Amino acid sequence: MPEGDTVWLTARRLHTALAGRLLTRSDLRVPRLATADLTGREVLDVTPRGKHLLTRIEGGLTLHSHLRMDGAWHVYAPDERWRGGPAHQIRAILATTAHTAVGYRLPVLDLIRTSDEHSVVGHLGPDLLGPDWDFEEAVRRVCADPARPLGEALLDQRNLAGIGNVFKCELAFLARVTPWLPVGDLPAGVPERLVATAHRLLEDNKERFERRTTPSSRPDQKLYVYGRKHQPCYRCGTPIRWDDRHDRISYWCPGCQKGPGPEAAVAG
Numbered sequence: 001m002p003e004g005d006t007v008w009l010t011a012r013r014l015h016t017a018l019a020g021r022l023l024t025r026s027d028l029r030v031p032r033l034a035t036a037d038l039t040g041r042e043v044l045d046v047t048p049r050g051k052h053l054l055t056r057i058e059g060g061l062t063l064h065s066h067l068r069m070d071g072a073w074h075v076y077a078p079d080e081r082w083r084g085g086p087a088h089q090i091r092a093i094l095a096t097t098a099h100t101a102v103g104y105r106l107p108v109l110d111l112i113r114t115s116d117e118h119s120v121v122g123h124l125g126p127d128l129l130g131p132d133w134d135f136e137e138a139v140r141r142v143c144a145d146p147a148r149p150l151g152e153a154l155l156d157q158r159n160l161a162g163i164g165n166v167f168k169c170e171l172a173f174l175a176r177v178t179p180w181l182p183v184g185d186l187p188a189g190v191p192e193r194l195v196a197t198a199h200r201l202l203e204d205n206k207e208r209f210e211r212r213t214t215p216s217s218r219p220d221q222k223l224y225v226y227g228r229k230h231q232p233c234y235r236c237g238t239p240i241r242w243d244d245r246h247d248r249i250s251y252w253c254p255g256c257q258k259g260p261g262p263e264a265a266v267a268g
Contacts, residue, residue: 003165003166003167004129004164004206005205007067008129009207010073011046011053013073014055023039025039025100026093038061038094041057042057043055049161050161053073061114062111065092066108073103074102074104076099078099082100082102089104090104091104125158125159128160128198128199129202143184149179149183150183151250154172162202169252172252175193180264201213235255238256240252241254245262
């Protein structure tokens with residue numbers, strides 16, 4: 001599931017493959033961009049912003065993409081077989097003499113003026129992996145609505161840019177509270193620790209596609225709660241519970257995490 005760490009690594013790989021080179025092929029397979037041709041233009045850089053990818057191209061253009069749940073960019077050598085999915089899932093092809101970048105299942109693909117990038121990323125909060133990361137502002141935004149459930153506050157990209165559902169569940173576990181606890185009910189100091197931990201976890205994971213939040217090196221113990229329905233908690237042995245009645249599935253340990261359950265969100 002693409003989150004800020006995955007997007008950061010994807011951007012780096014795209015930048016390494018494309019930046020500083022002229023495009024020899026440009027194929028944008030969405031109706032509104034069907035006539036757009038970027039062939040012959042130089043790729044200037046590929047920059048991540050939260051969960052957004054900004055591919056800046058000569059002539060003041062930016063190809064904006066967002067991976068959401070299952071989108072992906074793959075980079076191939078000229079003679080390498082494409083393995084990212086069937087051809088009908090391809091939404092974008094950007095090729096140079098050295099590499100071909102193929103975007104699969106991209107739910108968002110826009111070609112905008114670079115000067116208008118604010119129109120697609122200007123609403124985002126502090127970027128957990130950005131050069132302008134602002135810890136104090138991030139804490140302020142997360143705590144701005146004391147009645148809001150913690151999970152919602154963490155997922156809101158206007159508060160923190162880069163957290164997705166996996167990190168939401170893992171962060172709530174590490175804070176020993178449920179995702180439905182109102183932010184205002186967090187013990188003193190916990191909001192600051194949560195934001196600091198979010199920053200650390202994304203930094204720790206940005207160099208790899210295999211996400212890990214536990215200290216264990218075992219391949220079957222990468223995450224504390226996410227995706228571990230009915231399995232015993234590593235700390236207390238209580239079976240992990242899950243809830244899928246809302247937009248995002250939540251996993252939590254009722255033994256370790258204190259606070260209301262998902263019924264609080266239903267009642268609200």
